[in-house]
Structure formats: C-alpha cells, structure tokens
Amino acid sequence: MPAATIKIRTQRREGALTVRALIRHPMEIGRKLDDGTQLKTHFITRVVCRLDDDVVLDADWGGGIAKNPYLSFVVDGVDAGARLTLAWTDNQGERDELVVTV
Amino acid sequence: MMPTTFTRVASRRRALVRLATLWLAPFVARVAHAEPHRRPDHAFAQKDVAPTLRALFGRDDIPHSDLIRIGVAKLAENGAVVPVKVDVDLPHVDEIALIGTRNPVPLIGRFSFGPRTRPFVATRVKLAETSEIVAVVRDGETLLLARAAVEVTVGGCG
Known part of the structure; x- marks a missing residue:
C-alpha cells in the first residue's frame, strides 16, 4: 500500500x-x-473497526458506497x-489499516 | 555419537511441538468459538429489493417502523455522492442494511454493531436514479424497515 488511505477524526464527550x-x-x-x-x-468489500480488542463496527460493502468512502459511527x-483500529479490504485483495489513540 | 544427538534433537523437537500446542490451544479454541464472518454474497448478487431482503434476512415482509430515521436530502443533484445517515430509536441494534431500490446492485452495505456501538451510521452512497433508500434494522429476531424517497438529478451509476 503506497500512501495512507485512511483518515480518522475522533471526538470523545462523556465517554461517547x-x-x-x-x-x-x-x-x-x-x-x-x-x-x-x-x-x-474495484471496491472495498469489508471494513472492520475495533476499540482495543472489541469489534465495534463490522461492515460489508458493495459498489454502492460512494467513491472515497465516508463512515461515521458512535460508541x-x-x-x-x-486504541481505535480501522481496517479495510477490497475485492482485489488490497488492504489498509490505521490505528489511532482516542 | 550421531544417533544420540539425533534422538536428543528429535525429542527436543517433540517437546517444543507439545509446548507450542499447549500455548496455542487457548487461541485456537477462541477462534473456533467465534462466529466466522460471512459476507452476504448472495444478497449482493440480487437485482431487486425483495430478493435482497430474503437473501439477507430470510423474508421480505418486514414491517415499517417510525423508530428508524433516515437522514437524506429529498433532492440529490449528484447521485454519485448522496450523504445518508440512519438513526434508530432503540438502545441497541445488531445491524443496519442500506438498500438503493433502483440501483443495479440494490444492496449498498450492511453494518454490524458491537454491544457499545449506538444504532447509528452515516456514510455516502450512490443512487443510479430517482428512487428510495431503504434502511433495514435487525436486532436479534426483530426486523424493522424505513424508506426515504430521493430525487436524483444526475444518476450516480458509478
């Protein structure tokens, strides 16, 4: 994977x-x-988000998700x-992952 | 000399293998117990909404619910990028599926939530033409559905 493909912004308010x-x-x-x-x-088929070791969001995508996907959720x-991890895999076997500290 | 060394190496190897097996056992057990993830390929292969629902949930007579709120503009100038958010008035749901009723592949995505994740998701979808976004919510055996009409000026068959 060349340059980073994932950008994450997090905001924590009263534990949310x-x-x-x-x-x-x-x-x-x-x-x-x-x-x-x-x-x-060429599209992302799966996105898995973890907080430390817990899976908080597991998504199966098709080509109906718009180019340069945006994803937001609340835990x-x-x-x-x-530690928040987001990992994606696409139908060509490419993948990328980013870990950020909340 | 030679056979002795051989035997010793062999027995040491056996011991190592045994040790590794013991050490790995909890991990193997954990993996075996976890439900394996299965992509709903059959659902992504459907061309219409009802078969998509049957492929995902085993039925297509899912009741409409006001507990589900779909946030989407009524008019989308560009069908290639349509911001959508789904919010459910329930403490927790297992998953939310998004469907574009007139897309070549109606199933846009399925989002499964962990126990602490709120029943909410926001993303951007493609809509091929003026149609509806259907959000299906599953919590255990409970299935609920909501629809939102979107008028698309330029189709996003991208």
Missing part, C-alpha cells in the same frame, strides 16, 4: 466516542467509459487512551 473516517478508494463498479474503456471492478463507554 464519535468516529469520522474517510478512506481514499475508487469504489469502481466496473463502468464502461464513453470511449469504450471497460473499467475493472459509548470509551475511555481516553483507547
């Missing part, structure tokens, strides 16, 4: 952690361009210093 993530990814469903070029399907009862 809001996660906002942006992933750089084409999310291509295999369109045929006007010039006849057939694009290969309760999160202590400061917890």
Whole structure:
C-alpha cells in the first residue's frame, strides 16, 4: 500500500466516542467509459473497526458506497487512551489499516 | 555419537511441538468459538429489493417502523455522492442494511454493531436514479424497515 488511505477524526464527550473516517478508494463498479474503456471492478468489500480488542463496527460493502468512502459511527463507554483500529479490504485483495489513540 | 544427538534433537523437537500446542490451544479454541464472518454474497448478487431482503434476512415482509430515521436530502443533484445517515430509536441494534431500490446492485452495505456501538451510521452512497433508500434494522429476531424517497438529478451509476 503506497500512501495512507485512511483518515480518522475522533471526538470523545462523556465517554461517547464519535468516529469520522474517510478512506481514499475508487469504489469502481466496473463502468464502461464513453470511449469504450471497460473499467475493472474495484471496491472495498469489508471494513472492520475495533476499540482495543472489541469489534465495534463490522461492515460489508458493495459498489454502492460512494467513491472515497465516508463512515461515521458512535460508541459509548470509551475511555481516553483507547486504541481505535480501522481496517479495510477490497475485492482485489488490497488492504489498509490505521490505528489511532482516542 | 550421531544417533544420540539425533534422538536428543528429535525429542527436543517433540517437546517444543507439545509446548507450542499447549500455548496455542487457548487461541485456537477462541477462534473456533467465534462466529466466522460471512459476507452476504448472495444478497449482493440480487437485482431487486425483495430478493435482497430474503437473501439477507430470510423474508421480505418486514414491517415499517417510525423508530428508524433516515437522514437524506429529498433532492440529490449528484447521485454519485448522496450523504445518508440512519438513526434508530432503540438502545441497541445488531445491524443496519442500506438498500438503493433502483440501483443495479440494490444492496449498498450492511453494518454490524458491537454491544457499545449506538444504532447509528452515516456514510455516502450512490443512487443510479430517482428512487428510495431503504434502511433495514435487525436486532436479534426483530426486523424493522424505513424508506426515504430521493430525487436524483444526475444518476450516480458509478
């Protein structure tokens, strides 16, 4: 994986952690361009988010998620210093992961 | 000399293997007990909403509920990027599925929540044309559904 594909912003208020993530990814469903070029399907199929060792969000995606996906969710009862991991995998076997400390 | 060394190495190897087995056992047991993740490939292969619901949840007669709020603009100029959020008035849900009723692949995604994760998700989806976003919520055996109409100016068949 070349440059980092994941950006995460977190905000913790009274133990409730809001996660906002942006992933750089084409999310291509295999369109045929006007010039006849057939694009290969290339989209994220799974995103797993963990807080320390607990899975807090596990998503199965299709090509219906917009290009450069945005994902936001909220987790309760999160202590400061917890480690948040976001990992994605796509249909071409590429993957990336980012760990941030809350 | 030679056979002795051999035997000693062999027995040491056996001991190491035994030790490794003991050490790994708890991990193996844990993995075996955890429910394996299965991507709903069959649901992603469906072309219409009802078969998608049957593939995901085993039924398509899911009752409508006002507990589910879909936040989406009524008019989307660009179908390639439609911000959507789903919020459920329940303490917890197991999963939320998002469907675009007239997309070539209606199932957009399925989001499964951990016990501490609120029944809320926000993302951006593609809508091929003017259609509806359907949010299906599952908590245990309970299934609920809500719909939101979106008028799309430029289709996002991307």
